[in-house]
Amino acid sequence: MKKKDDSPDVPGAQALVRGLDVLLAIGSATKPPKFRDLQDTLGTPKASLHRLLSALQSRQLVRLDPRTKQFTLGSKVLDLARTTLDQSPIIKACKPEVGRLARKFHSACCLYILDGDEVFVLDFDDPDASQSRVVRAWPRLPAHASAPGSAILSALSPEQRAEDHPDITDEEEAQISLARALGYAIEQSPDGQSRIASPVIDGRGAAIAALCCVLENGAYRPEELHEIGRDVEDAAKRASGNVEMSAAHNWPAIPKPDSFAPEARTLDLGRDFMGENPIWHPGQQKLYWLDILAPALRWYSPSS
Numbered sequence: 001m002k003k004k005d006d007s008p009d010v011p012g013a014q015a016l017v018r019g020l021d022v023l024l025a026i027g028s029a030t031k032p033p034k035f036r037d038l039q040d041t042l043g044t045p046k047a048s049l050h051r052l053l054s055a056l057q058s059r060q061l062v063r064l065d066p067r068t069k070q071f072t073l074g075s076k077v078l079d080l081a082r083t084t085l086d087q088s089p090i091i092k093a094c095k096p097e098v099g100r101l102a103r104k105f106h107s108a109c110c111l112y113i114l115d116g117d118e119v120f121v122l123d124f125d126d127p128d129a130s131q132s133r134v135v136r137a138w139p140r141l142p143a144h145a146s147a148p149g150s151a152i153l154s155a156l157s158p159e160q161r162a163e164d165h166p167d168i169t170d171e172e173e174a175q176i177s178l179a180r181a182l183g184y185a186i187e188q189s190p191d192g193q194s195r196i197a198s199p200v201i202d203g204r205g206a207a208i209a210a211l212c213c214v215l216e217n218g219a220y221r222p223e224e225l226h227e228i229g230r231d232v233e234d235a236a237k238r239a240s241g242n243v244e245m246s247a248a249h250n251w252p253a254i255p256k257p258d259s260f261a262p263e264a265r266t267l268d269l270g271r272d273f274m275g276e277n278p279i280w281h282p283g284q285q286k287l288y289w290l291d292i293l294a295p296a297l298r299w300y301s302p303s304s
Contacts (some may be wrong), residue, residue, distance in 0.1 A: 199235050
């Protein structure tokens with residue numbers, strides 16, 4: 001018989017699937033469930049649920065608190081999670097840069113990864129953790145409307161984003177496109193916290209994570225946020241290189257001039273907020289550059 005596409009059951013592994021369902025129900029519960037809670041959630045017969053829980057307890061995958069009669073995930077699950085994190089090539093590649101950014105800006109730096117329409121913290125470094133009594137919690141964030149999510153999604157083509165994330169609004173798409181143009185994404189919350197994130201790219205050119213600096217003090221000028229963004233972008237590129245990843249963009253080669261003038265002079269072209277990336281176009285005989293904070297593409301023709 002052909003298995004239905006929407007069926008989670010695997011032929012010959014029904015008992016295993018039911019056991020995994022129990023683990024998922026315990027791990028995803030908002031508070032530790034009791035036996036009756038699991039029975040109501042899963043609809044499993046009482047005797048079968050007793051056997052499944054006993055088997056999971058024997059492997060230390062589930063723990064029963066004898067006082068409250070509540071079930072939690074066992075120590076073996078935590079050991080497996082720690083081992084998986086220790087073996088993670090993403091964490092190994094990004095950890096030096098996560099620590100460097102945290103020390104440089106004296107703020108928490110997180111490594112986010114994408115999970116469906118959300119991003120969550122896989123690793124982080126907080127230089128103030130040992131000095132503070134505050135325990136940080138890193139909740140999941142919406143991928144469409146957060147700096148780390150925008151950074152990761154910016155590495156996808158518009159067509160791929162539309163296929164994988166059809167709920168992105170026009171405003172969110174504009175922020176993602178801006179992140180692609182800048183190389184980093186900025187998110188400023190009403191409470192004064194700012195997040196600046198840049199994608200980590202694998203050898204296929206796909207974003208597998210994002211480095212994100214979390215700035216608690218909101219008193220940053222736009223040009224200061226831009227400089228921090230450039231540092232985060234450079235760190236993300238180095239993290240990509242740590243696992244022999246390719247660069248996020250294949251930039252066109254810029255032709256080198258045959259010779260340089262012996263002197264330089266200042267051009268009075270008005271005030272840029274942050275003028276960058278000057279490129280001389282030999283065919284048009286014009287100098288192009290970006291005002292990265294306006295944003296604007298500007299040009300100058302020596303002949304006119």
